[in-house]
Amino acid sequence: xxxxxxxxxxxxxxxxxxxxxxxxxxxxxxxxxxxxxxxxxxxxxxxxxxxxxxxxxxxxxxxxxxxxxxxxxxxxxxxxxxxxxxxxxxxxxxxxxxxxxxxxxxxxxxxxxxxxxxxxxxxxxxxxxxxxxxxxxxxxxxxxxxxxxxxxxxxxxxxxxxxxxxxxxxxxxxxxxxxxxxxxxxxxxxxxxxxxxxxxxxxxxxxxxxxxxxxxxxxxxxxxxxxxxxxxxxxxxxxxxxxxxxxxxxxxxxxxxxxxxxxxxxxxxxxxxxxxxxxxxxxxxxxxxxxxxxxxxxxxxxxxxxxxxxxxxxxxxxxxxxxxxxxxxxxxxxxxxxxxxx
Amino acid sequence: xxxxxxxxxxxxxxxxxxxxxxxxxxxxxxxxxxxxxxxxxxxxxxxxxxxxxxxxxxxxxxxxxxxxxxxxxxxxxxxxxxxxxxxxxxxxxxxxxxxxxxxxxxxxxxxxxxxxxxxxxxxxxxxxxxxxxxxxxxxxxxxxxxxxxxxxxxxxxxxxxxxxxxxxxxxxxxxxxxxxxxxxxxxxxxxxxxxxxxxxxxxxxxxxxxxxxxxxxxxxxxxxxxxxxxxxxxxxxxxxxxxxxxxxxxxxxxxxxxxxxxxxxxxxxxxxxxxxxxxxxxxxxxxxxxxxxxxxxxxxxxxxxxxxxxxxxxxxxxxxxxxxxxxxxxxxxxxxxxxxxxxxxxxxxxxxxxxxxxxxxxxxxxxxxxxxxxxxxxxxxxxxxxxxxxxxxxxxxxxxxxxxxxxxxxxxxxxxxxxxxxxxxxxxxxxxxxxxxxxxxxxxxxxxxxxxxxxxxxxxxxxxxxxxxxxxxxxxxxxxxxxxxxxxxxxxxxxxxxxxxxxxxxxxxxxxxxxxxxxxxxxxxxxxxxxxxxxxxxxxxxxx
Numbered sequence: 001x002x003x004x005x006x007x008x009x010x011x012x013x014x015x016x017x018x019x020x021x022x023x024x025x026x027x028x029x030x031x032x033x034x035x036x037x038x039x040x041x042x043x044x045x046x047x048x049x050x051x052x053x054x055x056x057x058x059x060x061x062x063x064x065x066x067x068x069x070x071x072x073x074x075x076x077x078x079x080x081x082x083x084x085x086x087x088x089x090x091x092x093x094x095x096x097x098x099x100x101x102x103x104x105x106x107x108x109x110x111x112x113x114x115x116x117x118x119x120x121x122x123x124x125x126x127x128x129x130x131x132x133x134x135x136x137x138x139x140x141x142x143x144x145x146x147x148x149x150x151x152x153x154x155x156x157x158x159x160x161x162x163x164x165x166x167x168x169x170x171x172x173x174x175x176x177x178x179x180x181x182x183x184x185x186x187x188x189x190x191x192x193x194x195x196x197x198x199x200x201x202x203x204x205x206x207x208x209x210x211x212x213x214x215x216x217x218x219x220x221x222x223x224x225x226x227x228x229x230x231x232x233x234x235x236x237x238x239x240x241x242x243x244x245x246x247x248x249x250x251x252x253x254x255x256x257x258x259x260x261x262x263x264x265x266x267x268x269x270x271x272x273x274x275x276x277x278x279x280x281x282x283x284x285x286x287x288x289x290x291x292x293x294x295x296x297x298x299x300x301x302x303x304x305x306x307x308x309x310x311x312x313x314x315x316x317x318x319x320x321x322x323x324x325x326x327x328x329x330x331x332x333x334x335x336x337x338x339x340x341x342x
Numbered sequence: 343x344x345x346x347x348x349x350x351x352x353x354x355x356x357x358x359x360x361x362x363x364x365x366x367x368x369x370x371x372x373x374x375x376x377x378x379x380x381x382x383x384x385x386x387x388x389x390x391x392x393x394x395x396x397x398x399x400x401x402x403x404x405x406x407x408x409x410x411x412x413x414x415x416x417x418x419x420x421x422x423x424x425x426x427x428x429x430x431x432x433x434x435x436x437x438x439x440x441x442x443x444x445x446x447x448x449x450x451x452x453x454x455x456x457x458x459x460x461x462x463x464x465x466x467x468x469x470x471x472x473x474x475x476x477x478x479x480x481x482x483x484x485x486x487x488x489x490x491x492x493x494x495x496x497x498x499x500x501x502x503x504x505x506x507x508x509x510x511x512x513x514x515x516x517x518x519x520x521x522x523x524x525x526x527x528x529x530x531x532x533x534x535x536x537x538x539x540x541x542x543x544x545x546x547x548x549x550x551x552x553x554x555x556x557x558x559x560x561x562x563x564x565x566x567x568x569x570x571x572x573x574x575x576x577x578x579x580x581x582x583x584x585x586x587x588x589x590x591x592x593x594x595x596x597x598x599x600x601x602x603x604x605x606x607x608x609x610x611x612x613x614x615x616x617x618x619x620x621x622x623x624x625x626x627x628x629x630x631x632x633x634x635x636x637x638x639x640x641x642x643x644x645x646x647x648x649x650x651x652x653x654x655x656x657x658x659x660x661x662x663x664x665x666x667x668x669x670x671x672x673x674x675x676x677x678x679x680x681x682x683x684x685x686x687x688x689x690x691x692x693x694x695x696x697x698x699x700x701x702x703x704x705x706x707x708x709x710x711x712x713x714x715x716x717x718x719x720x721x722x723x724x725x726x727x728x729x730x731x732x733x734x735x736x737x738x739x740x741x742x743x744x745x746x747x748x749x750x751x752x753x754x755x756x757x758x759x760x761x762x763x764x765x766x767x768x769x770x771x772x773x774x775x776x777x778x779x780x781x782x783x784x785x786x787x788x789x790x791x792x793x794x795x796x797x798x799x800x801x802x803x804x805x806x807x808x809x810x811x812x813x814x815x816x817x818x819x820x821x822x823x824x825x826x827x828x829x830x831x832x833x834x835x836x837x838x839x840x841x842x843x844x845x846x847x848x849x850x851x852x853x854x855x856x857x858x859x860x861x862x863x864x865x866x867x868x869x870x871x872x873x874x875x876x877x878x879x880x881x882x883x884x885x886x
Contacts, residue, residue, distance in 0.1 A: 063577040337393060
C-alpha cells in the first residue's frame with residue numbers, strides 16, 4: 001500500500017510540474033486575450049471551421065497578460081495578444097512584446113487611423129465612451145462636451161465607475177492630450193465633486209442607477225447599452241430603455257473612442273496562423289458577428305450597420321493617435337489618485 | 343540482533359526532514375523580510391502620498407467592524423445554543439456553522455445581485471408595489487457592506503470556539519453562581535463570558551486573519567486595502583517592489599494581531615480538557631421565550647446562508663445551460679485534483695513533522711514545527727508574492743545555466759509552485775487534526791513497537807499511521823476544502839489557462855457574468871458543507 005501510494009503521489013507531482021506544450025502535429029494559434037465576450041467563442045469556432053487551425057484561448061486581464069509575456073520572454077507560447085484598450089496595446093509595444101506584421105487584407109479592411117503606423121498592432125472594433133442621460137429628467141440641449149460635465153449645473157448628477165478601470169483612464173488620457181495635465185486634473189476634480197455617489201460598480205450599474213433616479217448622467221461605453229437592451233433579464237432592458245445616449249464634443253474634437261485591438265507576440269511560434277486569424281477577424285463575417293452580438297462598432301466600414309447603431313446615427317470621433325492613450329495612462333492614474341477619484 | 347534504541351535522538355533523519363520542510367516553508371516570510379531593505383519601487387512615493395493612509399484606515403476599520411460583529415453574532419448564538427432549550431436547537435447547533443462553507447467573495451456577489459436594481463428584491467418592489475427604491479439606501483458596495491458580508495460569513499469561527507468553551511464550563515461553577523446571583527443574565531456576564539474570553543478572542547483572531555486575507559470582497563466593493571494595493575502594484579503598475587513593501591506591512595499587521603491575541607491569552611490553553619464535567623443543564627423558557635430564540639437562529643441562518651443560497655440556486659437554474667459543458671467539468675477536475683494533491687502532500691509533510699516531534703520532543707523541534715504552521719496566518723497574496731520572487735530568481739538562474747530552448751520557464755507558472763504555496767499557507771490545516779490524532783493515540787504503542795525491534799519508519803507505517811487513519815482523512819478533507827475556496831494566492835500564482843473553481847467564479851463575477859458565476863460557486867459551497875457536518879460530529883465526540 002505504501003508503495004502504490006508513493007507512486008501515485010510521484011506521478012501526480014510530475015504530471016503537474018511540467019509546463020507542457022501542446023502536440024506539434026496540428027496547426028494552432030495561441031491567444032492571450034482580455035476580451036471576455038461570448039461572441040469571441042463563436043468567432044474562434046468559425047475560424048477553426050474555415051481553416052482547420054485550432055484556437056487556444058487564455059483569458060486574463062491585460063495587465064496580467066502583459067506581465068506574463070514579459071516573464072515568459074522568448075519561451076512564451078503566445079501568438080497573439082488581444083486587449084480591450086488602446087493604452088494597453090501601446091504599453092505592450094513599449095515593452096517590446098510585439099513584432100510588426102504586414103498584410104494586404106488587413107490594410108484593405110482596416111482604416112489607417114485604427115492601425116499602428118509602424119504596424120505593431122491593429123484595432124478590431126471600436127467603442128465610444130458616451131453620456132447616457134435620463135430621458136425624463138435631462139434635456140439633451142443641455143449636453144455638449146466632456147468638459148461641460150465639470151460645470152456646476154451637474155452637481156450631484158453624474159455617475160461613473162471607478163478610476164481603476166481602463167476605460168476611464170483612457171478617457172482622462174484623451175482629455176490630457178486635448179487640454180493639458182493641469183486642466184485635466186481640474187476637470188477630474190470637478191467631475192468627482194459632481195458625482196451622485198462614490199464611483200463604483202460596472203458601466204451597467206451606472207445605467208441602472210440613472211434608471212433608479214440616483215443620478216441623471218452616466219459615462220459609459222456604447223456596447224453596454226446594446227447588451228442591456230437585448231439582455232435576457234427584462235429588468236436590464238427596462239433600465240436601458242429609460243436612458244438615451246449623447247455623443248459629446250461633436251462641435252469640437254469628436255467623441256472619445258477606444259479600440260479593442262490585437263498585436264502579434266514578438267516570439268510567436270505560429271506567426272502565419274496568427275496573421276490568418278487577424279485577417280479573418282477583420283473580414284466582414286467576423287466584424288458583422290462582433291457588431292451584432294456585442295454591439296461594438298465594426299472597424300471594417302463595409303459591414304452593414306446594426307439597427308441600433310443606425311438609430312444612433314453617425315457621429316464624429318476623436319481621431320487622435322491612439323498610442324497617446326497609452327502614453328498618458330500613468331499620468332491619468334496619478335491624477336485620479338491625487339484628486340481622490342477612487 | 344538489531345540494536346534496539348529507544349533513546350530520543352538529538353538528531354535523526356526525521357528531524358532532518360522536518361528541518362528541511364520548515365526551511366522551505368518559511369522561505370516566503372524570509373524573502374519578504376529581506377526585501378524590505380531594498381529600494382522602493384517607482385510608484386511607492388505616489389502611493390505613500392495618496393493611498394497608504396486609505397489602506398491603513400480601511401484595513402483597521404474592517405478589522406474593528408468584523409471583530410465587533412462576529413463577537414455579537416458568535417457569542418450570542420453560542421450562548422443560546424449551549425444554555426437554553428428551544429425548538430430546533432439540535433439542528434441549529436450545526437446549521438449555524440454552515441456559513442463557513444460559503445466563501446466571503448461569493449456572498450459579496452450574491453448579495454449585490456440580490457439587492458441590485460435588476461435583482462429580485464428591487465424588481466418585485468417596482469413591479470408589484472410600484473416602489474422605486476431610492477438609490478443608495480440598499481447599497482452594500484462600500485465599507486459597511488464589506489463588514490457586513492465578512493462578519494456574516496466568519497462569525498462561525500467565534501460561534502464554534504465560544505460554544506465549545508461554554509459547554510465545557512463546569513456545571514458546579516454555574517450552580518455556585520446561580521446560588522449567589524439571581525439572574526441568568528448576570529451569570530452570563532460575570533462568569534460565563536469572562537471564562538470564555540480566551541476562546542472568544544481566539545475565534546475573533548481567526549476571523550481577523552481571514553479579513554486580512556480577503557481580496558474578493560474588498561475588490562468587488564471598491565474598498566482599498568493592502569491586499570488590493572498589492573494586486574494593483576503587482577499587476578496594474580507592474581511595480582513588484584512596491585507590492586513587496588505592501589505585503590511586508592500587511593504581514594506586520596498580522597503579527598501584531600497574533601501578538602495581541604497571544605498576550606491576552608496568557609498561559610491558558612483552550613484545547614479541550616479531559617476532565618469530566620457535568621454538562622450544563624439547559625434552562626427552559628416560556629413558550630414565547632423559546633420561539634423567540636428559534637426566531638433569532640432562523641434570522642441569522644437565513645441572512646448568513648439560506649438567502650444567498652437561494653439566490654445562487656436561482657442563478658444556476660437560469661444559466662446552467664450556458665455554463666455546464668465540457669469545459670466546466672475540466673474546471674472541476676482541475677480544481678479537485680489540485681486540492682486533493684495539496685491535501686495529500688500537506689498531510690504527508692505534517693506526519694513527518696509530527697513524527698519528528700514525537701521522536702524528539704525537545705524545545706527546538708517544538709519551535710521549528712511552530713514555524714511551519716505560521717503560514718496560515720499570512721494572507722494568501724503575501725505568500726504568493728513571497729514565493730514568486732525566489733521562484734523567478736531560480737528560474738532565471740536555471741535558464742541561464744541550462745539554457746535549452748523549449749524548456750520554457752520551468753517553475754514559474756507551473757502547478758508545483760502553486761502546490762508549494764498551498765503547503766506554506768495551509769500546513770496548519772492538515773497539521774492540527776493529525777496533531778490531535780497523535781495526541782489521542784499516545785506514545786506508548788509506538789514505544790512498544792520499537793521496543794520489539796521495529797525501526798522508526800516501520801513503526802510509523804505499521805503502527806502509528808493506521809491508528810490515526812481518521813485524522814489523516816480529516817486532514818486531507820480540511821485542506822481540500824480550504825484550497826478549493828482559496829482566491830488571492832491562486833489568482834497570482836496560477837499557471838496560465840488554469841482556472842480553479844474559485845478563480846473562475848471571481849473572473850466571471852468581475853466580468854459582469856455574475857449569474858453564470860453561481861455555477862462554479864455552487865460547487866464550492868456544496869463541497870464546503872461536507873466537512874462542516876464532519877467537524878460538528880468531531881466536536882460533539884470530543885465533548886462528554
